[in-house]
Amino acid sequence: MSVRLPPCDTSDDVNPIFWIHLHGSLTHFPIAFVFGAALFEALGFICASKRREFGIVGSWFLLLAGLGAFGAMFSGLATSKWNPWGKDLLLQHHLFAWPSFALIVGLATWRLAVRGGSSRPAFLVYLSIMALTCALVGGAGFSGAKLLLGR
Amino acid sequence: MKDLSQQKALLLAFVVSTLSLCAIFGSTVLVRAITSQSRTVELRDVKDQTVIEGRRIFVKHCVECHGFDARGEQGTDLHDLRAGDRLIRQIITDKALKEADLRALVGYLRTLRN
Numbered sequence: 001m002s003v004r005l006p007p008c009d010t011s012d013d014v015n016p017i018f019w020i021h022l023h024g025s026l027t028h029f030p031i032a033f034v035f036g037a038a039l040f041e042a043l044g045f046i047c048a049s050k051r052r053e054f055g056i057v058g059s060w061f062l063l064l065a066g067l068g069a070f071g072a073m074f075s076g077l078a079t080s081k082w083n084p085w086g087k088d089l090l091l092q093h094h095l096f097a098w099p100s101f102a103l104i105v106g107l108a109t110w111r112l113a114v115r116g117g118s119s120r121p122a123f124l125v126y127l128s129i130m131a132l133t134c135a136l137v138g139g140a141g142f143s144g145a146k147l148l149l150g151r
Numbered sequence: 152m153k154d155l156s157q158q159k160a161l162l163l164a165f166v167v168s169t170l171s172l173c174a175i176f177g178s179t180v181l182v183r184a185i186t187s188q189s190r191t192v193e194l195r196d197v198k199d200q201t202v203i204e205g206r207r208i209f210v211k212h213c214v215e216c217h218g219f220d221a222r223g224e225q226g227t228d229l230h231d232l233r234a235g236d237r238l239i240r241q242i243i244t245d246k247a248l249k250e251a252d253l254r255a256l257v258g259y260l261r262t263l264r265n
Contacts (some may be wrong), residue, residue, distance in 0.1 A: 070171070072252075077182075082179045082186070084178075088228075098172070101171070101172070102169075102172050106165065106168035107165040109164040109168065110161060117156075
């Protein structure tokens with residue numbers, strides 16, 4: 001009798017722990033920047049006198065979050081051996097991560113395109129979507145931590 | 152860059168976001184296509200005796216946390232492991248295991264499929 005084994009990576013040239021560590025460190029940049037952007041944009045929405053200053057900081061944070069999201073996604077995919085979905089906890093993590101990535105990039109693009117020229121209702125919609133993005137990013141971070149640290 | 156109208160900015164955001172998703176998905180598909188051949192080569196046969204020995208070692212050292220069915224109790228579910236042999240060996244905490252025991256244990260873990 002012989003047993004057919006599932007595919008496995010026996011190569012020694014790439015250490016998976018390297019990718020796990022890299023992903024773990026890179027993901028914190030977009031997480032921190034998107035939450036920071038949401039905070040400053042909300043402050044700018046509330047404080048009319050400092051709207052421009054808060055807006056500049058918020059849009060820069062969002063731009064950095066957008067750039068950082070690419071690094072986080074690529075290192076994450078390398079960690080999961082380029083599996084975009086997976087199952088169980090990995091699938092849950094990806095279901096949070098993919099929409100988060102799309103929304104961060106979309107929000108950053110919109111913010112840079114309109115700069116200060118958005119109407120108040122449009123900005124309110126923008127803030128609502130950013131709150132949703134923060135929730136999704138939080139979910140991705142939570143499920144990612146469970147993946148690394150165990151259930 | 153001149154400020155765009157809100158509708159144009161929304162369209163631009165949608166396009167950039169979709170293109171970014173496509174770029175990352177595309178790279179994923181490309182890398183998987185390149186590496187799929189080497190993965191197929193890595194499929195191996197293991198003689199049943201190695202698997203039986205691996206199961207014996209598993210029962211002795213691992214069931215306390217991972218359970219007899221290896222579905223995980225305190226430890227994780229060990230079915231369909233995606234990690235490479237090298238990483239699994241690093242994770243196994245029982246340093247008393249000899250090289251042959253480790254090889255048998257990893258061989259047994261590779262047989263665990265959902």
